[in-house]
Amino acid sequence: MDGEISKQRSEGKISSQPLNPQNTRNLIDSVDAFLFDCDGVIWKGDSLIDGVPETLEKLRSMGKKLVFVTNNSRKSRKQYAKKFNSLGISVSEDEIFSSxxxxxxxxxxxxxxxxxxxxxxxxxxxxxxxxxxxxxxxxxxxxxxxxxxxxxxxxxxxxxxxxxxxxxxxxxxxxxxxxxxxxxxxxxxxxxxxxxxxxxxxxxxxxxxxxxxxxxxxxxxxxxxxxxxxVGKPSTFLMEFLLQKFNIPTSRMCMVGDRLDTDILFGQNAGCRTLLVLSGVTSFSSLRDPSNNIQPEYYTSTVSDIIRT
Amino acid sequence: MDGEISKQRSEGKISSQPLNPQNTRNLIDSVDAFLFDCDGVIWKGDSLIDGVPETLEKLRSMGKKLVFVTNNSRKSRKQYAKKFNSLGISVSEDEIFSSxxxxxxxxxxxxxxxxxxxxxxxxxxxxxxxxxxxxxxxxxxxxxxxxxxxxxxxxxxxxxxxxxxxxxxxxxxxxxxxxxxxxxxxxxxxxxxxxxxxxxxxxxxxxxxxxxxxxxxxxxxxxxxxxxxxVGKPSTFLMEFLLQKFNIPTSRMCMVGDRLDTDILFGQNAGCRTLLVLSGVTSFSSLRDPSNNIQPEYYTSTVSDIIRT
Structure with a gap:
């Protein structure tokens, strides 16, 4: 992504675009790892958000690396892995980066x-x-x-x-x-x-x-x-560990989250592509509110839209 | 007090002076009401600070109005009056302005x-x-x-x-x-x-x-x-009520407190004279610290110094 455009977007000067079949394909092709926030993206409390298991499975089958970066500090990585597995999603402890x-x-x-x-x-x-x-x-x-x-x-x-x-x-x-x-x-x-x-x-x-x-x-x-x-999002402290683990440039990572001031800012701070999902705390109207100066590259309803192309 | 000097003092450009016999007499002569903070000035927890009863009695005998302006919201004015009386100090409910x-x-x-x-x-x-x-x-x-x-x-x-x-x-x-x-x-x-x-x-x-x-x-x-x-200090919201009650100009009031960012700032915001006592949360070194930009007009160890002239 062009540096100047990224800068202007992070300053809220360029509006984000809705995902569509064309830009979704481009995004998937140009990204090797998807970084997901959990609360509001994968689940709400203890309920999975619709379409999550299929989406993760499809992305894995395409060879994409999956990482879960959560600010929720209530659980350890081990406890998160257990939660994923209890919800029918196979995720290993070392794919989880919790605060x-x-x-x-x-x-x-x-x-x-x-x-x-x-x-x-x-x-x-x-x-x-x-x-x-x-x-x-x-x-x-x-x-x-x-x-x-x-x-x-x-x-x-x-x-x-x-x-x-x-x-x-x-x-x-x-x-x-x-x-x-x-x-x-x-x-x-x-x-x-x-x-x-x-x-x-x-x-x-x-x-x-x-x-x-x-x-x-x-x-x-x-x-x-x-x-x-x-130490959690939007701080990029954890990014060093991700880079060590995956050896993928951050420009080929996409951060997917429901919060502008943590997830999207984290992605932008780290130089990642960014996708806001509206299944959590951010509504379309707050994304478009003139007082909001954090614009993700793309936005969409839920993560399952990534594979509906 | 000269407006420019007051402004410079409130901006930390003029250091405060220790109370001495000369300036204490001048202060007492030019003031009709003393506004006291309680915690760290009158008492610490449930223990009276030395010399408080005599000081208040002496000031009353000089015809000074006494007012107690406390940020501690745990008690009502009625409960504060009770506390004063249990400590042997006669204070009426309507002399107390609590947050x-x-x-x-x-x-x-x-x-x-x-x-x-x-x-x-x-x-x-x-x-x-x-x-x-x-x-x-x-x-x-x-x-x-x-x-x-x-x-x-x-x-x-x-x-x-x-x-x-x-x-x-x-x-x-x-x-x-x-x-x-x-x-x-x-x-x-x-x-x-x-x-x-x-x-x-x-x-x-x-x-x-x-x-x-x-x-x-x-x-x-x-x-x-x-x-x-x-609504509490340093906001001057309560000052309107004090003015209504006493009909004394704020330039003839002296705020006595142990905190720079609440008591002294309140006094300065309201246009009162200000006296910091070092019997509470503020130490002499924090008063003189270069990072402190709130300078009271005077400072001294405890309230009892006001009558030791």
Missing amino acids: SYAAAMYLKVNDFPKEKKVYVIGEEGISEELALAGFTSLGGTEDGKKTIDLRPNFLVEHDKSVGAVVVGLDQYINYYKLQYGTLCIRENPGCLFIATNRDAVGHMTNLQEWPGAGCMVAAICGSTQKEPIV | SYAAAMYLKVNDFPKEKKVYVIGEEGISEELALAGFTSLGGTEDGKKTIDLRPNFLVEHDKSVGAVVVGLDQYINYYKLQYGTLCIRENPGCLFIATNRDAVGHMTNLQEWPGAGCMVAAICGSTQKEPIV
């Missing part, structure tokens, strides 16, 4: 000392990926039922050896965790503040959107007055 | 319809002030023990007649409340998002700083992608 994995990899590539600990505001996925990478974590689901009572002489004592706080989506968020994470970041010298992602909301159940990791991350920004290192 | 009261007054002066409801993320103080002003509220402490479980087909049903969400400090913050408040703001047309204040942390107990309302407010900003109307 929980990204958090652990960020610490690993930055030589985070093994004797330091990581405090987790988030769910199982993060603690599991940290453990797999050899790190010791505190908090997470363990602190989900802790309560505090703001009475005189009460305080939370925090572990001075915590060197990083990882914040992701946490349905068991509470004041104890907020205080613990805040103390580590404010008082432990050099303590890292890592956000799995900053999604405002997501289809955590099939019936409703729920506050996303962006809610918990913002809370910690509010109490610490610090900004996090974001 | 819980500010939230209720904001709805009142903006003719918020009585048939609409208010959802509260916060503690008793807010619900009590809303009730006193004749509004119906939901949430608050009532929703403190509600849990949710992100299983398929689960959703939170929210009241479509909620026309405002008030967010303050909430030690019982949970995912249910975050979802409820987010749904009201995102889905109820015209629903207001009101923040009592945005303090990052505060001395909620005497031994430790804890995440302040700024933490909960940021969480809702994160999930709604909206910015709140702030």
Whole structure:
């Protein structure tokens, strides 16, 4: 894709086009790997979106590599592979790049000392990926039922050896965790503040959107007055791992997602082709809203349109 | 105070001066009302700061009006008056201007319809002030023990007649409340998002700083992608009520507080004299830090220095 056009599109100066038989064939021919977001693209909560299994199967039969890049930090890659398989889709763990994995990899590539600990505001996925990478974590689901009572002489004592706080989506968020994470970041010298992602909301159940990791991350920004290192989309931190694995130039990858400010921006930041699907959080009217300055190359209703040509 | 000097000071171009016998006498002579912040100025948690009762008594004996302007939304004015009296300081309800009261007054002066409801993320103080002003509220402490479980087909049903969400400090913050408040703001047309204040942390107990309302407010900003109307300091919304009550020009008021970005900024925004006390969250080094661009007119250790001349 021409660099100038890509730049203009990423600045919202060129509108995106609907998929049609012609441009779909061109797209498929010029791409070796499809990167899929999951929530709103593959499934909503625990319900598969229509046509997904056939689409993935067809793309695999064409020799395309498939990768699943999800900001949802609630599960580990292992748990995601299980979910895919339980929905009848065969996906292996190493085709999955979740923000929980990204958090652990960020610490690993930055030589985070093994004797330091990581405090987790988030769910199982993060603690599991940290453990797999050899790190010791505190908090997470363990602190989900802790309560505090703001009475005189009460305080939370925090572990001075915590060197990083990882914040992701946490349905068991509470004041104890907020205080613990805040103390580590404010008082432990050099303590890292890592956000799995900053999604405002997501289809955590099939019936409703729920506050996303962006809610918990913002809370910690509010109490610490610090900004996090974001490892999930739209940060391209994970792209290095994808490149190592597949050895395909990003210009021959297509990012397929339902969010402009994470998926499409991630694709554009990484130099990928981009396709927005309208089966998730973004509506056609918000894509076309004058205030939106992120334009994907293409848009369509659902992923199954890719093979309907 | 000369307008240009005030402007330069508020832009951090002129450093603040320590209180000394000479400038303290001048300050007292030129001021008719002292506005005090509470946490970190009058008390820390439930412990009075040394010398406070004598200071207030002396200022009253000099004919000065005393007002207490607190961002802490956990209590109503009535509950604050009780706290003052239990600490041996006689203060009446109508000398207290809390951010819980500010939230209720904001709805009142903006003719918020009585048939609409208010959802509260916060503690008793807010619900009590809303009730006193004749509004119906939901949430608050009532929703403190509600849990949710992100299983398929689960959703939170929210009241479509909620026309405002008030967010303050909430030690019982949970995912249910975050979802409820987010749904009201995102889905109820015209629903207001009101923040009592945005303090990052505060001395909620005497031994430790804890995440302040700024933490909960940021969480809702994160999930709604909206910015709140702030009614507490540094917003000067409450100043209208003070002016009505005392009929003293703001140039003859002195705001005494421990926070640069709320108390001192509030004083400067309103055209008051300003005095920073170092008995709370601001240290001398953070006052003098080159990154700080809020300079009070004066600073001193504690409020009792005002009468030590």
